Amino acid sequence: MQEFLKIDHMTFGFGSRMILDDVSLSFGKGQVVAVMGGSGMGKTTILKLIGGLLKPWSGHIYMAGEDVHALSREKLFGLRRRMGMLFQFGALFTDLSVFENVAFPMREQTSLDEEAIRDLVLLKLNTVGLRGAAHLMPSEVSGGMARRVALARTIALDPELLLYDEPFTGLDPISMGVTARLIKNLNSALHATSVVVTHDVKTTFEIADYVYMISNKKVAAQGTPDELMKSDDPYVRQFLGGLPDGPVAFHYPAPPLAEDLGVTR
Ligand SMILES: Nc1ncnc2c1ncn2[C@@H]1O[C@H](COP(=O)(O)OP(=O)(O)OP(=O)(O)O)[C@@H](O)[C@H]1O
Numbered sequence: 001m002q003e004f005l006k007i008d009h010m011t012f013g014f015g016s017r018m019i020l021d022d023v024s025l026s027f028g029k030g031q032v033v034a035v036m037g038g039s040g041m042g043k044t045t046i047l048k049l050i051g052g053l054l055k056p057w058s059g060h061i062y063m064a065g066e067d068v069h070a071l072s073r074e075k076l077f078g079l080r081r082r083m084g085m086l087f088q089f090g091a092l093f094t095d096l097s098v099f100e101n102v103a104f105p106m107r108e109q110t111s112l113d114e115e116a117i118r119d120l121v122l123l124k125l126n127t128v129g130l131r132g133a134a135h136l137m138p139s140e141v142s143g144g145m146a147r148r149v150a151l152a153r154t155i156a157l158d159p160e161l162l163l164y165d166e167p168f169t170g171l172d173p174i175s176m177g178v179t180a181r182l183i184k185n186l187n188s189a190l191h192a193t194s195v196v197v198t199h200d201v202k203t204t205f206e207i208a209d210y211v212y213m214i215s216n217k218k219v220a221a222q223g224t225p226d227e228l229m230k231s232d233d234p235y236v237r238q239f240l241g242g243l244p245d246g247p248v249a250f251h252y253p254a255p256p257l258a259e260d261l262g263v264t265r
Pocket residue numbers: 014019037038039040041042043044045046
């Protein structure tokens with residue numbers, strides 16, 4: 001496997017609160033890699049660190065051999081241009097048509113002429129099955145279609161690295177499956193690397209080549225979906241089974257309920 005992205009012994013936190021403690025993750029070229037874990041474990045934070053929006057306390061992130069946080073501002077912008085980011089809910093610009101939403105990064109970041117933009121936008125929309133919807137406004141398309149438009153916009157400039165934050169949230173099961181297959185197919189078509197942050201086990205395991213599970217500031221488990229399905233690690237079993245009890249407590253640490261309610265015997 002040729003490595004494209006590497007998180008190397010990285011530690012990060014907000015203020016004095018550590019969120020990630022000495023984590024190392026590797027992402028191969030051409031792979032779809034899922035980063036999973038419970039709410040608040042730092043999954044979105046990892047994407048922001050990769051994108052250079054946050055800086056590690058220690059450790060490094062390398063993309064295509066470049067140390068992301070050692071780059072000049074200009075070089076970082078150059079590197080970011082090689083990334084496509086689909087952040088939570090992938091909001092579209094509501095006052096722009098589907099076509100203009102996809103054209104937006106092209107107009108912002110390239111000097112392509114109108115004709116080239118038109119052809120490219122239609123090609124990208126065709127890839128997600130929505131060429132016929134180019135003239136519609138975001139308010140006229142369904143939630144699942146809007147997510148596909150956002151995907152077309154994410155791949156507008158043929159990124160080498162695709163970062164997805166909860167791409168399945170809020171979608172019905174069919175749209176989830178469609179979105180998942182698109183993520184997989186786009187990754188192959190672009191010869192890219194995709195990082196998918198999610199807690200949806202079923203959909204993710206259908207498309208991921210490799211999975212990292214983050215818990216308690218650490219990589220709690222990792223492997224291919226097959227390996228994890230067969231694992232008897234209690235954390236993996238708890239996560240996959242959606243069980244309330246296990247190594248990860250359901251209750252946030254608290255005094256006894258009776259004490260909080262002022263009940264005495
Ligand atoms: N700007 C910030 N300042 C301080 N704390 C933050 C900030 N952003 C996130 N956090 C905290 O860092 C932790 C990790 O947040 P993050 O959004 O990465 O979690 P997540 O795993 O993506 O969760 P979810 O699945 O709920 O989106 C959370 O406890 C959150 O409250």
